[in-house]
Amino acid sequence: MAIAEASASGHGEFEQSRFRAIRGPAGLVMGYVATILVLVTLNFFLPRALPGEPLEALSNPRSPTFIGDQERRLAVEQYYGLDRPAGEQFLAYLAGLMRGDLGKSIRYNVPVSTLIAERLPWTLLLGGTALTAGTMGGVVAGIRSGWRRGRDGDRLLLPLFVALDSVPMFVVASVIISLFAVQLGWFPLSGARTPFSDAWPPWRQALDIGHHLLLPAGLLAVQFSAFQFLVMRASMIGELGSDYIRLGRAKGMTDRILKYRYAARNALLPTVSVVGLQAGLAVSATIFVEAVFAYPGLGRLMVEAIASRDYPAIQGVFLIVTVMVLTANLAADLAYRRLDVRTRR
């Protein structure tokens, strides 16, 4: 899926900012703010405008999503304020967002912001570890494969990465669990830590968390590396035709120095953009991996919320996750501008 999306959005457009109406970093920031405004508006209007009136159904005793518990139903009705005019609802929603009020979860009966604060660190730990490891692995594999394009090892790598990229995450996750956690018994089945391990000494708790992290993070890292690999490989091949490589060869430089110190360094630039693009794709993969591994992050929270049609929770996670991805994209775009001298003019 990543390849389909990436090739669709066009590798060649990395150098250009998304919002080309206004040039420079100011244009990037304006695009970022505009997109967030669109997101907030979408998040307000979607539950109210979609067919089937999902919000009304929550208070309709004959609907399957009716909230039986009166206290919870009143909290939801009050949060969405459906008896008030739409304009007033929107203002109240915006004012709530400013205060960090994302409503109350129907399923857990606690503020959504509290739930998100509990789950966010786990997602950051899982996603951050995987993104770091995956980027490094993909870049190194891309350098090697690009340098030796068309030769023995390289011919196997491409089909392998295409296959890796198209196989659904939740299937692979289940196979990995069955293999490493059940058959071999090397890793725990699910979760982020052993239950009731709070009383353990800190070093043992850290080991335990790492032990639980290794399988899901490793799997995500492999997934993330696929895209980074393809971009790095293509970028590397682009550099190999350059004059400076021929000059280096003519001067008798060793392959090793040419490969890593010259070609790879120049080819590395697009990977910065990829890290930003990856953030969006990483979210998809992480949601599925958390669901299969029962890892207590935001993705799992979203999937749990779906089962009980817990709209405030789904909407809250949606907003936080999308803002995080947009911020990562902005950071990558700004970093790219600083790194690439050509775009600074």
Place this chain on the structure above:
Amino acid sequence: MTASASWFLKIGGAITGVFLLLVVAGPALAPYDPQAVVGASLVAPSGAHLLGTNDAGQDILSQLLVGTRASMLTGILAATLAVAAGVLVGATAGLLGGWADLVAMRIVDVFLAIPALPLVILIASLASPSRATIVAVIALAGWPPISRIVRSQTLVLASRGYVHAARGFDSGWPYVVRRHLVPGLAPLIVATYVNWASAAIVLEAGLAFIGLGDPTAVSWGSVLQRALGHAGIYATAAWTWWVLPAGLAIAGAAIGLAFLGVAIEPRSNPRWARS
């Protein structure tokens, strides 16, 4: 890569061909009614049940064979819709230029910036679960990136010498579109379509797996959801005949189409041909 393109074409074409055959013949080949209780709970594979039964005593092979049609057709339908919308918007924006182009591309930019899966999940969970909802949300995720590449390609084609020549000889836009634009865009559209069909099948199964599928249909994703939701699925041997075949079906269909996409791409996309 040119050398391995034919390899991708053979393998991808063979896999896709088998799955397309199953879309047609699957329900006829299924030995049992996929929803009927035809045996004991979690029976291991045997002559009577080649892939055993699930926790409710339904025949798993029949569910997968019947589900092939639901899963593949939903994916193919969603990809068709996404590509149609993407081509329409992209080609129109590219040809018209000016304000229409600017407005259309800003809308596309916003969609591209928002991560697709959370948006798809949000909409699918709010709307009533049905086949139409699933097709619509997958298409919604697909059209913006597709319209982007179609627009770029349209701009490239419209600036070609032969288009200028045709315009110079007083041929109207309908002629140029039919004679130059459609043939020029076709390879790109076919490759994009195949890639998106692969992605859409995986996405459909994924949505069913997290509980957003069509609740009335038997599909690969719904089989997986039930299997992985079964308490202690890893504790029994049932994993190998319940989860694994469903997973292999989804993965196989996705890989087949993705390989086909790689095989077609070099001819239409110079960017890939170079590598």
